[in-house]
Amino acid sequence: MARPVGWAIILVLAFAAEARALSEKANSEWEQMYRRGGAFGRIVLQVKDDKGFPVEGANVEAYFNANPRGVSVRARTSGDGSIEVEGKSNYDVRFTVDKEGYYTTSVPYYFHEHATSQEDAIQSGRWMPLDQSLAVTLKKVRNPVPMYARSIYGLTVPCDQPVGFDLEIGDLVAPNGKGAVPDLVFRVDRRMARGNAPLRWICSFSNKMDGMQQLSFDTWSRYPTIHEAPSDGYIQPFEPPEYPIFRQSKASEVPPSYYQIFRVRSHSDSAGRIAGAKYGKIEGIGAHDGGQTAVCKIGFAYWYNPDGTRNLEFNTRRNLGVKRRSGDELLDKP
Numbered sequence: 218m219a220r221p222v223g224w225a226i227i228l229v230l231a232f233a234a235e236a237r238a239l240s241e242k243a244n245s246e247w248e249q250m251y252r253r254g255g256a257f258g259r260i261v262l263q264v265k266d267d268k269g270f271p272v273e274g275a276n277v278e279a280y281f282n283a284n285p286r287g288v289s290v291r292a293r294t295s296g297d298g299s300i301e302v303e304g305k306s307n308y309d310v311r312f313t314v315d316k317e318g319y320y321t322t323s324v325p326y327y328f329h330e331h332a333t334s335q336e337d338a339i340q341s342g343r344w345m346p347l348d349q350s351l352a353v354t355l356k357k358v359r360n361p362v363p364m365y366a367r368s369i370y371g372l373t374v375p376c377d378q379p380v381g382f383d384l385e386i387g388d389l390v391a392p393n394g395k396g397a398v399p400d401l402v403f404r405v406d407r408r409m410a411r412g413n414a415p416l417r418w419i420c421s422f423s424n425k426m427d428g429m430q431q432l433s434f435d436t437w438s439r440y441p442t443i444h445e446a447p448s449d450g451y452i453q454p455f456e457p458p459e460y461p462i463f464r465q466s467k468a469s470e471v472p473p474s475y476y477q478i479f480r481v482r483s484h485s486d487s488a489g490r491i492a493g494a495k496y497g498k499i500e501g502i503g504a505h506d507g508g509q510t511a512v513c514k515i516g517f518a519y520w521y522n523p524d525g526t527r528n529l530e531f532n533t534r535r536n537l538g539v540k541r542r543s544g545d546e547l548l549d550k551p
């Protein structure tokens with residue numbers, strides 16, 4: 218026999234009352250947390266190197282973002298690469314981890330993202346769950362080498378035409394500039410231009426085994442790229458893929474960012490295998506309408522290793538490049 222309609226109404230009202238009570242309890246906990254200058258949180262940090270081994274003696278600074286004033290806690294990792302820190306925070310703690318011989322890593326941790334629900338995020342003045350953990354990678358400083366490292370800004374190129382760029386000289390090849398070797402051959406497509414919106418670009422190359430491939434940055438490390446260029450996987454011509462619009466659902470999520478690794482000046486042996494090449498990395502390639510019918514603008518930052526190895530680690534004290542144009546910069550990051 219079906220329950221009377223009145224029973225259904227009573228159940229709905231009961232569930233609504235319970236939900237309202239939970240919401241009010243959660244809001245009360247959050248309000249108290251802000252009034253008290255934050256809730257206490259405890260987190261175990263596990264620090265490993267880029268090969269997965271624990272890093273002992275790493276310097277850790279944990280900044281607990283609290284109201285009205287944040288608090289920094291400093292400590293060193295133990296033999297197993299771990300350290301436990303505790304403090305009062307409104308919502309996050311920001312870690313900075315470094316050690317001699319490693320690149321610094323800075324990463325935020327948001328307590329509320331690890332609770333089962335907003336209602337359960339704070340209990341009795343503490344962030345839940347009680348014991349939280351975060352793994353951090355410290356990349357080793359391996360073998361930084363001299364490179365041509367430049368930021369090229371607003372380089373004027375002919376639209377819808379291939380134009381070569383010399384990575385050593387740092388300029389377009391003749392007749393558009395003083396370069397001699399067309400390492401990267403850009404073509405900027407102006408046909409789909411919409412005001413000052415970014416334009417599509419394609420990069421071609423001068424040699425059969427040259428090419429480019431795309432990788433994702435390590436967002437939190439001072440050294441955000443890989444140490445050594447891959448031995449294969451290079452594409453030519455290279456056109457950057459289109460990605461869906463990034464929609465942030467958590468505070469810890471950041472838009473993905475990418476860089477490209479290139480291989481240029483390659484040559485092969487009698488068996489058709491690669492016998493030598495130059496390698497490097499490039500980021501932030503962007504092209505815009507130059508405001509004139511036949512002219513476009515392109516800019517990028519690049520690191521070019523002339524020693525013939527696949528090493529991508531730049532010695533910031535030994536930049537081989539010189540400034541060719543006003544507005545260009547010599548890079549000081551690895």
